[in-house]
Amino acid sequence: MSSERNDLVAKARLAAKGAYAPYSGFHVGAALAFEDGSVVTGANVENASYGLSLCAETVAVSKVLSEGARGKLVAVAVAGGKPGERTPIVTPCGRCRQVLHELAQLRGADPVIWCAGDEDVLEMRLSELLPNAFGPAALD
Template structure:
């Protein structure tokens, strides 16, 4: 475990504390590592209509984009769990299908098979986006 990755995973766990998840009580945090080593975080943001919920990864990536840092994203960490138990599950929490597609946009823009560090009770498991979303549709398909 690299110290930087541990710091990134911890940032995701900490970000989950600001989750707004009154309906599912499932708190998720995401942390993005930028090329300048800054970390951008996000947490899930639920809505009474359920279907309009924003995932932590989506919030973090949108935040990085609005700061002009979309192309600076190099790594992503994700942590989730019921409130008070974020990152404590036996299995890693991986991004949902929609978030994999959103991460694919960043991966294609940066020409990087982005590592996604997924927290669990004994640390984290790192997946490459190509493992999470094989044969994904991206900007290159529109050329």
């Protein structure tokens, strides 16, 4: 595994430790890397009204956009699971794929996505995770 991938996956795993997941017990962390070298992380935040819960990727993207950052998104790492249990590869849900696409399209990016489990990391581009995506260009 490359050092860049190792570092970003480690940041996603660390972010997952801050998750608020009292209902599912499934902690997820996301780390977003930008062209300027900055990294923004997020963790899932559950709510008793399940539909109001926020995924880790959405939390991280919200932090980026609410702070006015608009840099080129180059990589995303997602990791998670139930603490103390073996975890298979974790991928962004459909909603998060769309949220990541919106952010990536601000700078015409197709970031690499690293989906981590305990032992394996799946690597693919966002365009592979969300082919034929609806985005800002569709509204022009």
